[in-house]
Amino acid sequence: MTRKTKILLIEDEASLAEVIKEYLTASGYDVITAHDGTSGVDLARREEPALILLDLMLPDLPGEEVCTAIRKWSRVPIIMLTAKSQEEDLLNGLGLGADDYVTKPFSPRQLVARIAALLRRSSEDPTLLSNRMSYQNGDLVIDTLAREIWKSGDKVSLTPNEYKILLALACYPRKVFTRGELIEIALGSDYDGFDRGIDSHIKNIRQKIESDSKAPQYIRTVHGIGYRFGGDVD
Structure with missing residues (x-):
């Protein structure tokens, strides 16, 4: 039996989290969810997901702080989910170690495509000079x-x-x-x-x-x- 790729979704809006989870599950991913930053960091450490979807507007910790905390010990790909559309806000998120971002509102199909692209980029290396x-x-x-x-x-x-x-x-x-x-x-x-x-x-x-x-x-x-x-x- 093929092992499904595990994705951690950190999103406090329950209805949106449910829609994303259902769509990703239908696309063949194993999705675990957290509704606040503290739980998200704990799950990231315990579950070792292949990718994290991180909302920036969380009730206890800003998503930026969650990203910074995870980056202290993990290189897992992180996609920010954000209502912020200003270029400087997005560049700040990338500067903290996020790999990509999707601005709200977004289509589930777009999100799945971005996840697949980032997972593919993370698993393929450029041509190497030596090991x-x-x-x-x-x-x-x-x-x-x-x-x-x-x-x-x-x-x-x-x-x-x-x-x-x-x-x-x-x-x-x-x-x-x-x-x-x-x-x-x-x-x-x-x-x-x-x-x-x-x-x-x-x-x-x-x-x-x-x-x-x-x-x-x-x-x-x-x-x-x-x-x-x-x-x-x-």
Whole structure:
């Protein structure tokens, strides 16, 4: 018997949660629900879902705080469900570690498509140069077999999209990527976000792998174009 993909839905509006659960269940997913942020964090840790749908307007904790809490120990893909439509609000959510967002109101069919796309992106890697890439005398190590990143001997936790973006850059170290190209190769052609969302992901990666995020040596900005990888292979 094939094991169903488990999705955690954190949504306080009971009627909406029920509609989403019924639609996702009919689409073949195993759905567990939480109606507040505290329960959501507990379920995320206990159930280890393949993906989390996270409402930002929760009764006890803001969704942003829930996302931050989960990101301290998990790289699980997170899609924000939000009534906020302003670009800065959405970019802030991405900056906290969310992978995608869907603005309310949305169609269940649209949500299922976004879930399938994110799960697919999270399970597929770009073409790899090797199974273990080391830079600057071991300062940064990318272990693609274990899907682990190490900085100065310490393990670094990246979200699925952050991991994909870093791999894309590292796999083509001499190439200068535009934001659109990074979206295509790392996030997929069905990514439906702002181009500037890439900037939020890049900022997060730099904070985790650079000794000085304001003077990065690994992810370099090419002004007017985009980004390129700057590490020297050992």
